[in-house]
Amino acid sequence: MPNTKEKYLITIAGPTAVGKTSLAIRLAQNLQTEIISADSRQFFKELEIGTAKPTPAELAAVPHHFVNTHHIGETYSAGDFERDALVLLSRLFEVYDRVVMVGGSGFYIKALLEGLDALPAPLPGLRERLTLRLQAEGLPSLQKEIADLDPDFAQTAEFENPQRVIRALEVYITEGRPISYFQQTMKKSRPFKSVAIALDRDRQELYKRIDDRMDQMLEEGLVQEAQDLLPYRTAHALQTVGYKEVYGFLDGDYDEQEMVRLLKQNSRRYAKRQLTWFRHQGEFKWFHPDDFEQILKYTQQENLGA
Structure with a gap:
């Protein structure tokens, strides 16, 4: 018998290192559902350390989609993600009433929830x-x-x-x-309701978590990972915060100490931009990651979303 109950896509968004992954896994376990990743760099199999991917244990705890699905040499756009995720959701909603999407790539989240912007074609060449x-x-x-x-x-x-x-x-x-x-003002129609949640912490607390994450990535071998990916360094995913600073060090533009400083500084700046972007969307209900019971209760309410 088909599942005819109302469908909800629950989005867990927020800045880097805020705690999205662990909360999304806990939430999906409680809701007995699956997770769609909306992180534009976690698609790529080769990017492990610098993207803070879920660990093998975390990936095993809840079924994840759009993690390790593509080779770094491939191009995978927000439009591709929108198309593929909608097909996937049509299957998942046959089984689940609620599905969790988690990530910090605002443009990819917006693509799935609202559709892409209607932009003019560029000049030839x-x-x-x-x-x-x-x-x-x-x-x-x-x-x-x-x-x-x-x-x-x-x-x-x-x-x-x-x-x-x-x-x-x-x-x-x-x-x-x-x-x-x-940018279009009319959202595309979707066969589900959107429940948008964003996570935040005290700024100093968040910045310390970012600094600690950078230290951990370096200990785990971030520099070696970037070096192994040198043949692909022109790929868009490797010209982002967390990799471009390492390539500057490998090119001899600055020493290791400066690389570490830039990694932390640029990651904090990126987190600030992420927060600004999500706050400007105006549709997210904000929580501290530790407020799990409140988040769970919120997602279990009926008549949520739009």
Whole structure:
């Protein structure tokens, strides 16, 4: 007999190192459901240490989807994720009334919950030229240019995503207007209700967790992981916080002490942008990660979501 009860996709979002993974696993266990990962770097099998993937024990505790699904040499966009996740959800909702999505990649979360922005096509050859610039000059050069053209974009978490930086530049160069001008206001219809939860901690507490995570990643072999991936260093996922700082060290641009400082500083800045992005969405109910009983009670209410 088909499952005809109301369906809910429960999103657990928030900044890096806030505690999303452990809470999502605990929540999924209590709800007896499965997890969809919305982390744009955890798709890739080769990125282990620098992406803070769930451990093998955590992956075994609850079925996870969209973790270790692609090779670093492949391109996997938010549009691909939207399409594939909707197909997966159609199957999962035949079994479960609630499914948990967890991640800090706001654009991928938005793609699944609302659909992608309707953006103009770039000028012919522009994307190729910007991609070559990214490879030759690095992400900071493109970030500086879009920050001057579109300061609001520079305050979002997408500012650290090479693909989104290129897209923002494409839109501005093509149309002379910021990317936000073209973002759609109408959400796409979805066959489920959205329950959006975001996690936060006291700023100093969060920053200490970020610093501790960076120390742990370095102890686990982050530098060696980045070195092993040198043939793929132009991949978008490796031009992000956590890897680009290591490549600067490997290139001899600065010493190990400076690498560690940059890893921590840039990760804290990225967390701040993530928080800003999720707060601007206006649909998330905020909790401290330790408030599990409140979160569980909230997700078990009926008539939630939109």
